[in-house]
Amino acid sequence: MASRKLLVDIHTHVYLPRYASLLRTRTSVPFIRSSTTRDGKSEERLLILDHEPSGGRPVGPQYWDREEKLKFMDRHGIDVSVVSTANPWLDFLSASQAQILASELNDDLEQYCSTSPDVPDVSIKRLYGFGLLPLVPDITTASLLHAVDQISNLPHLRGLIMGTRGIGKGLDDEALDPVWAAIEKAGLVVFIHPHYGVDGKSWGDKDNGHVLPLALGFPFETTIATTRLILSGVLDRFPLLRLLLAHSGGALPQLSSRLASCIDHDPVVASRLKHDARYYLGKLYLDAVAYGPEELGFVSDVIARSKKFETGTSVTGSLTRSLGSQQMLFGTDHPFFPPLYSTETWKSVVENLEAINEVQGWGQSDKEGVRGGNAITLFNLTK
Amino acid sequence: MASRKLLVDIHTHVYLPRYASLLRTRTSVPFIRSSTTRDGKSEERLLILDHEPSGGRPVGPQYWDREEKLKFMDRHGIDVSVVSTANPWLDFLSASQAQILASELNDDLEQYCSTSPDVPDVSIKRLYGFGLLPLVPDITTASLLHAVDQISNLPHLRGLIMGTRGIGKGLDDEALDPVWAAIEKAGLVVFIHPHYGVDGKSWGDKDNGHVLPLALGFPFETTIATTRLILSGVLDRFPLLRLLLAHSGGALPQLSSRLASCIDHDPVVASRLKHDARYYLGKLYLDAVAYGPEELGFVSDVIARSKKFETGTSVTGSLTRSLGSQQMLFGTDHPFFPPLYSTETWKSVVENLEAINEVQGWGQSDKEGVRGGNAITLFNLTK
Structure with missing residues (x-):
């Protein structure tokens, strides 16, 4: 089937025009500010982080124009x-x-996708989407369930993206249980993505641009949120929930055996979960946005080994990383990480494609899966 | 040579009696508190973290008694x-x-080691030590250099341990340059170890015992400190400095290609360093305290591949993880992570030994190196 060879990008962002317009009306984070550069050109800059380094980043049509x-x-x-x-x-x-705004943006994104071209010779569109829930304090559960329902009825939205704050207390808030239940039932993929990082005091007083919050803060936040989900039993209560973690799960794969050990050695949590912490990593989908083949291979090892950590399992011995590759999916993080100097192709994209190609122990079909086949299955893009 | 087969623990802690006595005199973190348990026994508990979960942890002679x-x-x-x-x-x-206190504790630790038994049939002691520098705000550079000098003249101290705060502004503070220079010249190993984690607000309001600060906060802190060292150019300026990172470098190995990419894409830092960020991981020593064979194998991959990222190198292709194993060293984290129920051997230790034994791609001599041979070389324990 031709679709096995498609390249599918599952980590790619947009500020839809309606959203960008809102950011332009604001004067505090998050906002878009117009200014004039030294050579007299007008420029828009995006500021989305508290204490945003470097006065924000320049933005243009690649952020909103389909x-x-x-x-x-x-x-x-x-x-x-x-x-x-x-x-x-x-x-x-x-x-x-x-x-x-959630309702409007979900409709906008459906329109953005449904009117996109077809992939030549294949009866699928070039654009699909993740919807939004109004995850903010004081929202009613009914409103959240209504948004899940809306998304599940928009044919080109196949999941939803969310940050890590939930409705103010994080994703381990039991108030979200009805939402997880509805998402699980609807079969929507939840893309968990960072924004806040960790306390900026950790970064010290040197000017390192965006490096520390992006390279470390982002993956730390995803790691914390997912660990809290595991510890709260959400993955025990909703075993069919399909969570997709940004940036290959942050630091969670490398810290997963340490996490399991810390749980085992702490009287507060040692008996709480159904399985060893490492089991739950096998329940997750992870993007392949890690920029190196060793990282990707390791992540696939960690997914594969999870089978050994199911309580009561008889699985032992070596589980190949080929197995783990089936839960990993190519992404670009576009339009973020543009090259510093104009080039035909973006280094950030080329590096991730090369990394997939160079993973030791992944066969050709594994690599095709990560490049697109796994996404076609996960998001049911075959029709 | 017999020493190739020794098991050497390079991550093992003590609160020397003089230090424990000080903690008993205090009433705020860090301190040791005496209390009476429900069954009428007296007990001492150690509180070292701000907002310490679970009322601290029970401590006893394993924390101070040689x-x-x-x-x-x-x-x-x-x-x-x-x-x-x-x-x-x-x-x-x-x-x-x-x-x-630094001066006194360095002398105490020298005594603790120098009067320890010899390893049978080998002319080395059973105990060696890492000294302490008085790394606190307002300390003079002369005092720090004096402490480096003291440690380098105490024959059983072969390095020093430090946290991540430096003299108040972190390890990327240029005021520490004379200290790095002196340590490099003295050939002392610097064991970088976390304590503070990241802002406790990240952990949410659920009671998860010590799991989040220990499993995630500790490795995050080490990752941040080492990344800041790299970004500040310390590893460019002091290329012979031997840094040993706790807990297998935290999350740094898994985030190292992301770090390299973020540096490449940020105008503030893109031209600052001599090498790609991944090169510097090959300058480091990492303990093998990661509790899983996949983690250890991956860490050794990341060390091995660093050779490819030296500016101007002609090295390409596959560098085996066997090479990387030479910079990894067994540790236990004793007396922390005691088993919840009394057992002859500690699970935390057995897991780390099993992990070393099960790494795919490490030969017998690699494993012996990680268990002890590498430590014997690094700390020059052969005489």
Whole structure:
């Protein structure tokens, strides 16, 4: 089947025009600011982080214009993108604003996808999407369930993206249980993505641009959120929930045996979970946005070995990383990480493609799976 | 040579009696508190973290008594331990107090080691040590250099342990350059160890005992400190500095290609360093305290591949993880992570030994190196 060879980007963002317009009306984070550069050109800069380094980053049509997304895809050979609103989503809005905007943006994204071209010779669109829930304090459960229902009825939205704050207390808040139940029942994929990092005091007082919050803060936040989900029993209570973690799960794979050991040695949690912590990593999907073949191979090892850690299992011995590759999916993080100097293809994209190609122990079909086949299965893109 | 087969524990802590006495006089973190358990027994509990979960942890002679350390070593077949004061070291003291106590504790630790038994049939002691510097705000550079000098003249101290705060501004503070220079010249190994983790707000409001700060906060802190060292150019300026990172470098190996990419894409730092960020991981020594064979194998991959990332190198292709194993060293984290229920051997130790034994791609001599041979070389324990 032709679809086995498609390149599918599942980590690619947009600020839809309606959202970008809102950011332009604001004067505090998150916002878009117009200014004039030294050579007299006008420029827009995006500020989304508290204490944003370097005065924010320059933004342009690649952040909101669908034609730019399609051009980027063409230039990199990407057949299909599963697009998500970029952080910080609706986190900064009141409950009533978030509820309205979630509904509008979900409809906008459906339109963005449904009117996109077909992949030549294959009866699928070039664009699919992750919807948004109005996950903010004071939102009602009914509103959240309504949004899940909306997304599940929009044919080109195949999941939803969320940050790590939930409705204010994090994703381990039991108030979210009805939401997890509804998402699980609807079969939507939940893309968990960072925004806040960790306390900026950790970064010290040197100017290192965006490096520390992006390279470390982002993956730390995803790691914390997922660990809290595991510890809260969400993955025990909703075993069919399909969670997709940004940036290959952050640091969770490398810290997973340490996590298991810390749980085993702490009287507060030692008897709480159904399985060893490492079991739960096998329940997850992870993007392949880690920029190196050793990282990707290791992540696939960690997914594969999870089978050994199911309580009561008789599985022992070596489980190949080929098995683990089936839960990993190519992504670009576009339009973030543009090259510093204009180039035909983006280094950030090329590096991730090369990394997939160079993983020791992945066969050709494993690599094709990570490049697109796994996404086609996970998001049911075959029709 | 017999020494190739020794088991050497390089991550093992003590609160020397003088230090434990100080903690007993205190009433705020860090301190040791006496209390009476429900069944009428008296108990001492150690509180070292701000907002310490679970009312601290029970402590006893294994934290300060040398005979307990030797018994633990015997029970686990550990021939030699390179012992370090546990966190938070001298961080909470004034400059004058820290200066005096560092000097006294360095002498105490020399005595602790020099009067320890010999390893049977081998002319080395069973105990060696990492000394302490009075790394606190307002300390003079002269005092720090004096402490480096003291340690380098105490024959059984072969390195020093430090936290991540430096003299208040972190390890990337250029005020530490003379200290790095002196340490490099003296050939002392610097054991970088976490204590503070990251902001406790990240952990949410559920009671998960010590799991989140220990499983995640500790490795995050080490990762941040080492990344800041790399970004500050310390590893470019002091290329012979031998840094040993706790807990297999935390999350740094898994995030190292992301770090390299973030540096490449940020105008503030893109041209700052001599090499790709991944090169510097090959300059480091990492303990093998990661509790899983996949983690250890991956860490050794990341060390091995670093050769490819030296600016101007012609090295390409596959570098085996066997090569990387030479910079990894067995550790136990004793007396932390005691088993919840009394057992002859400690699970935390057995897991780390089994992990070393099960790494795919490490030969017998690689494993012997990680278990002890590498430590014998690094700390020059052969005479």
